[in-house]
Amino acid sequence: MNAHPAVHNGVGAVNPAAETRLGCRIQKRFAGQQNFAVDVAFEAAAGFTILFGASGAGKTTLLDCVAGLTRPDDGRIAIGDRAVFDSSSGVNLPVADRHVGYVFQNLALFPHMTAEQNVSYGLNHLRSDARRQRTTAMLQAFRIAHLSGRNVRDISGGERQRVALARTLVTDPQLLLLDEPLAALDSPTKSHIIDDLQQWNRTQGIPILYVTHSRDEVFALGESVIVLEAGRILRQGTPHEVMTAPLQETVAQLAGFENIFDAVVEAVSPDRGTMTCRLSGDGGSTSIETPLVRGGVGTAFRVGIRAGDILLATALPRALSARNIIPGRIVSLDQRDVMISARVQCAVEMEVHLTLAARDSLQLEVGREVWLVIKTHSCHLMQRAT
Amino acid sequence: MAIDWQTFWLTLQLAFAVSVLLLLLGLPIAYWIAFSSWRWKFLVQAIVALPLVLPPTVLGFYVLVALGPRSPLGRWSISLTGHTLAFTFSGLVIGSVIYSLPFAVQPFAASFAGVDRKLIAASATLGASSVRTFFRVIAPLSVPGLVTGAALSFAHTMGEFGVVLMVGGNIPGVTRTVSIDIYDRVQAADYAGANQTALALLILCFVLLMIVYGFHRKASVLNSVQ
Numbered sequence: 114m115n116a117h118p119a120v121h122n123g124v125g126a127v128n129p130a131a132e133t134r135l136g137c138r139i140q141k142r143f144a145g146q147q148n149f150a151v152d153v154a155f156e157a158a159a160g161f162t163i164l165f166g167a168s169g170a171g172k173t174t175l176l177d178c179v180a181g182l183t184r185p186d187d188g189r190i191a192i193g194d195r196a197v198f199d200s201s202s203g204v205n206l207p208v209a210d211r212h213v214g215y216v217f218q219n220l221a222l223f224p225h226m227t228a229e230q231n232v233s234y235g236l237n238h239l240r241s242d243a244r245r246q247r248t249t250a251m252l253q254a255f256r257i258a259h260l261s262g263r264n265v266r267d268i269s270g271g272e273r274q275r276v277a278l279a280r281t282l283v284t285d286p287q288l289l290l291l292d293e294p295l296a297a298l299d300s301p302t303k304s305h306i307i308d309d310l311q312q313w314n315r316t317q318g319i320p321i322l323y324v325t326h327s328r329d330e331v332f333a334l335g336e337s338v339i340v341l342e343a344g345r346i347l348r349q350g351t352p353h354e355v356m357t358a359p360l361q362e363t364v365a366q367l368a369g370f371e372n373i374f375d376a377v378v379e380a381v382s383p384d385r386g387t388m389t390c391r392l393s394g395d396g397g398s399t400s401i402e403t404p405l406v407r408g409g410v411g412t413a414f415r416v417g418i419r420a421g422d423i424l425l426a427t428a429l430p431r432a433l434s435a436r437n438i439i440p441g442r443i444v445s446l447d448q449r450d451v452m453i454s455a456r457v458q459c460a461v462e463m464e465v466h467l468t469l470a471a472r473d474s475l476q477l478e479v480g481r482e483v484w485l486v487i488k489t490h491s492c493h494l495m496q497r498a499t
Numbered sequence: 500m501a502i503d504w505q506t507f508w509l510t511l512q513l514a515f516a517v518s519v520l521l522l523l524l525g526l527p528i529a530y531w532i533a534f535s536s537w538r539w540k541f542l543v544q545a546i547v548a549l550p551l552v553l554p555p556t557v558l559g560f561y562v563l564v565a566l567g568p569r570s571p572l573g574r575w576s577i578s579l580t581g582h583t584l585a586f587t588f589s590g591l592v593i594g595s596v597i598y599s600l601p602f603a604v605q606p607f608a609a610s611f612a613g614v615d616r617k618l619i620a621a622s623a624t625l626g627a628s629s630v631r632t633f634f635r636v637i638a639p640l641s642v643p644g645l646v647t648g649a650a651l652s653f654a655h656t657m658g659e660f661g662v663v664l665m666v667g668g669n670i671p672g673v674t675r676t677v678s679i680d681i682y683d684r685v686q687a688a689d690y691a692g693a694n695q696t697a698l699a700l701l702i703l704c705f706v707l708l709m710i711v712y713g714f715h716r717k718a719s720v721l722n723s724v725q
Contacts (some may be wrong), residue, residue, distance in 0.1 A: 179625075180624055207623075207626060217621060221620065224640070225640060234622070235627070
């Protein structure tokens with residue numbers, strides 16, 4: 114039916130056309146949605162590019178435009194030197210001709226087929242023996258050969274995920290779109306699948322757009338991160354660049370700062386590379402030392418501190434390199450999974466994460482007087498969201 | 500007078516022919532209704548639903564006129580066969596197909612529209628044409644709706660009266676269906692014969708609907724496993 118013009122190499126073979134790039138410039142408005150439009154331009158090299166953002170940021174719309182399921186109003190989408198959409202020259206390849214693999218958030222496995230039938234679905238252009246051979250190789254590469262005859266309704270979530278990936282990858286896509294495909298999985302299953310996926314792409318060298326709102330996945334996978342908000346690219350760079358020193362508060366919230374407070378600069382020490390800021394909250398105010406950023410005395414910032422970066426002491430610590438030691442009182446202790454989230458009231462209320470063992474050995478309980486220990490460089494200054 | 504089994508045989512033939520034709524004709528119409536984003540689609544939907552509300556005599560009258568010697572269809576039929584389609588079995592089939600169209604198209608379209616759009620999108624991203632997507636994904640997942648549509652048009656044709664009377668008349672072995680037969684018997688005060696025939700038709704239609712709903716139950720049990 115569909116003769117794929119692309120060269121089909123066997124699973125594991127080295128793709129000679131490695132290092133395909135995706136060039137993408139998209140503008141898309143939606144009827145009836147005045148205040149939302151997607152307007153992005155970016156390039157993605159071979160390997161993982163993470164699309165990071167809250168729900169409603171336009172991540173899925175972006176993927177749908179690249180796959181051809183949604184037609185952009187304007188722009189150009191090119192995979193390597195092959196334009197699949199170009200509003201200026203009227204190019205708009207149908208979905209089936211784009212050779213873009215797409216793994217949907219709900220996987221969209223065909224419920225009336227077995228795992229093997231799902232995986233071989235996209236190989237209709239091959240003769241039946243070649244088709245069987247490639248399907249078997251792919252099932253083995255993704256460790257699901259033992260499931261081939263099972264209906265996809267009767268297998269576990271992680272197995273369904275593997276079937277969905279295998280079904281897409283067996284077609285040798287020139288670009289892979291993954292819409293939070295691992296969101297529903299526990300972390301060991303997730304990291305195994307990610308390993309297999311990275312292994313596979315070492316031989317394929319295609320761009321992979323990976324949508325997630327999980328910070329852990331950004332660091333685990335990302336060579337490059339694009340942060341989307343309200344349909345626009347907010348930041349772009351390596352995970353370290355984008356995630357560790359946010360400039361915009363929205364990025365900070367996404368990047369997992371549990372503690373974000375108002376702060377005003379009290380004193381600046383350019384020679385030391387630090388400054389002192391006053392944090393104000395319901396419980397009064399306190400001074401903290403932060404890294405130096407541009408802005409003189411009196412400048413208002415927001416300061417973000419990760420709950421995992423705060424130490425908790427039951428006696429006043431001495432002879433410590435950390436510059437911020439703040440007294441407070443525990444107001445709540447909640448167990449989350451294998452972690453304790455403590456809320457400590459000082460001038461402001463801070464969230465602190467600690468282990469179960471730490472809680473037990475320090476005999477922490479609500480009402481206990483404690484000291485919060487925060488390194489200068491754990492305090493991230495950012496501009497207020499406008 | 501006992502049951503005239505010839506009328507039953509003729510009615511079954513008619514219902515079977517109508518169901519098969521409606522499968523062929525109804526599938527593309529239903530597909531279009533389910534997936535088109537044309538802004539005037541509602542007009543087509545209204546036209547398809549018209550036989551649901553129109554008196555069968557009105558529909559039958561227009562079909563009769565359309566098949567008659569003055570219409571292009573009638574003239575074409577005369578040039579081909581020497582007579583018009585009115586008062587023939589073929590004419591009856593045409594009238595019945597139109598009359599039962601919504602009973603086939605609406606369940607078809609509803610089941611097509613119920614197929615997860617992501618499955619259709621997934622099929623396309625895997626390189627499948629829309630024809631392949633239809634036969635491999637949409638149709639297999641719409642089987643309960645297809646069975647319902649076919650069975651409803653079968654049952655509906657079994658029981659029709661007005662259109663048959665207008666288009667077919669009452670020719671034994673050609674256009675005399677069960678419902679016409681019952682009407683005839685009542686007119687002739689043969690209440691016993693009318694009763695037997697009516698009861699036989701009632702049982703037949705009940706069994707048919709029982710099969711449809713039984714099938715649905717099985718299908719819904721299967722789907723709930725998902």
